[in-house]
Amino acid sequence: MRTRVAMLAALVATGVAALTACGGGSTAGTPSAAPAGGADAASSVNFLTGTAQQNGAPQNTGDFADPSDTEAAEQWVELDAGSAGDLNPVVLNGKGFLLYRFDKDSPKPPTSNCNDDCAKKWPPVTVKPGGKVFLNGVDRNDVGFLKRQDGSLQVTIGNWAVYRFSGDAQPGDTKGQGVQGTWFGVTPEGGKAEASKEGTDPTTGVQYKTGTAKENGADLTQGDDYKGPRTDDAAMKWIQLTRGSAGGLNPIVHDGAGMTIYRFDNDKPKPPTSNCNGDCAVKWPPLLVKPGTRIFVNGVPAAKIGVVTRADGSRQVTLNGWPLYRFSGDKNPGDINGEGVGGTWFAVSPNGGKVLPKGGAPAPSSTPPASSTTNPPSSTTPPPGGVTLGNGSAILDSGINFAEPKGSFGVAGPGCVANPQPSLVSSIQLSGGPVKLWKGPNCTGQSMVITASVPDLSKIGFDKQVVSIRFGDK
Structure with a gap:
């Protein structure tokens, strides 16, 4: 612990990058409040923010796979908030098909009572352990899983098991809505979908x-x-x-x-x-x-x-x-x-x-409240958008929770700094933030501001993808 604190202090003082060859220990840090991303503890399913296409999911897999190819179909599931017909809000899969919930299921504990012939008419939304769930408008905190009678892993929203309807032939169809008075489109929080105000x-x-x-x-x-x-x-x-x-x-x-x-x-x-x-x-x-x-x-x-x-x-x-x-x-x-x-x-x-920003709490205001936004202090240069960045330092660890199975790297400001080995970084210990993470070189591409240490970068969609970091310029 003393070694790592000293390392941070040295980085702040010198403003240069350093490489450590430490072992696999871990250091406590400020946890990230980011709800999206990471692996579910029970199922090892990985959560990623955005659509499957945005995250580069392979073609003909997941929601786009042939349903008879279970291995390919269960690689990933997309949960996309939107509307269908006159129903709003609802959850759709990556192909645009409405997802449903069943009144005869139970949310406490999550239980599916649709099996055998029922499951053929209403195919459960399943994903394999180690698979992925892409979240686009559906809160990670509302998504979970249950184990079905056949051992497969079914997605739940608001603790309700979710299904497709075999009678829906086209994306956006709502033919399952109200069937037998027990089947309804599911909302992003797990409720029953209803017609929207028009x-x-x-x-x-x-x-x-x-x-x-x-x-x-x-x-x-x-x-x-x-x-x-x-x-x-x-x-x-x-x-x-x-x-x-x-x-x-x-x-x-x-x-x-x-x-x-x-x-x-x-x-x-x-x-x-x-x-x-x-x-x-x-x-x-x-x-x-x-x-x-x-x-x-x-x-x-x-x-x-x-x-x-x-x-x-x-x-x-x-x-x-x-x-x-x-x-x-x-x-x-x-x-x-x-x-x-x-x-x-x-x-x-x-x-x-x-x-809130994915680093957790919002960045503190550098100016008193006013009816119009003013420029941040001139002591640092903000990135586009005006967030005032700190000229501090960071330790980039190769394991989650600040562990170092393959060592760790130290970087510090000022300005845009390259990550020596992006493919190794799974957690960040931050001192003197906020900073802005980038997925491209020279602070380009997709970015995110963090204001605190992040023990698991997969929770914010940046695991092994931090290519450069922007600190304050002075």
Whole structure:
């Protein structure tokens, strides 16, 4: 322990990388609060944030495999939050087929009572030990497993066993909904799916429609895909709110163009109030609507969506009372450059909550609360998005829980630092954070801010994938 603490101190002082050849011991650190990623203790199933395609799953396996090829089919399962028909929110598999729950099963303890002929009509969603579950809008904390009569491992959501329906021929079919009064589409929390609120809200004049903009035939040169100012009428033709994931954060809400949606801690939900005006609203464009605007809901409960009048008279979409924004620093779908900015801006969850950075607690604010966001101190240079990074150091360990079966590496700022051997790093002990992890060289590619030590990088989707790390520049 003394050796490793001394090593951290030396790295901070010298700002150079060092290699240790220590044995397999471990060191206590601040645990990560990240819920997604890692292996389930009972089943050794690996959890990864994002879709199977985003994670490079092999073709003709998992949800895309021939059902008769059990070995290939059980390699992975994707749980994707969204909508199907008039049902919203629901869970779909990677191919877009609705997943169901059965009232005659039991959640306490999780038990399946659908076997033999029943299981042929309602194929259970199974995965083999050592397989993978890809989570896109479904919270890791709501996913589990049960052992079936035949010994196979069935996925549960909210402790309810989940199934497909053999009568659903096409992605998005809902033919199993309500069968025998016991079968229902499953929600991301394990509840029974219901038809979503649709039609025009008489108070706001905003129209609600279940599904995506594309599914509903919206003009994709307008709305979320519009390239001009967000205050233009064309930009307010439609908005899509989709439950999904981005940059290791899950579940979050993004729009129809795949851009992450944020909330601001200095706003208020009761009554809904936006305190981001002037220059702040230029940096963080609010989601604006007008009478006639269509809001497409895809995995986000329509009942939690509202509208608040802003200081300038425009009207802004809210989620569970929290006003919603985009971030001008996000340039591409899936960017999360606004996450943790100033310790007050966070990706919004499907229920209006804030999604914390994967290192655990939010980065502390470097400025007092204000109605507009200011620049961080000049003592460090923030990455795109404005998170103020620390000029500290990190020990990159080759085992989880800071063990060192193949040694460990020390790195330190300032600036972007290469990881000498990315394929060996499974945990990080951090001093003087936050820092930003990158999957590409020279701080490029997919990234994530961490604010504390991470004992298991697979829990945040970065196991053996940290290629470079950005510290503060000074």
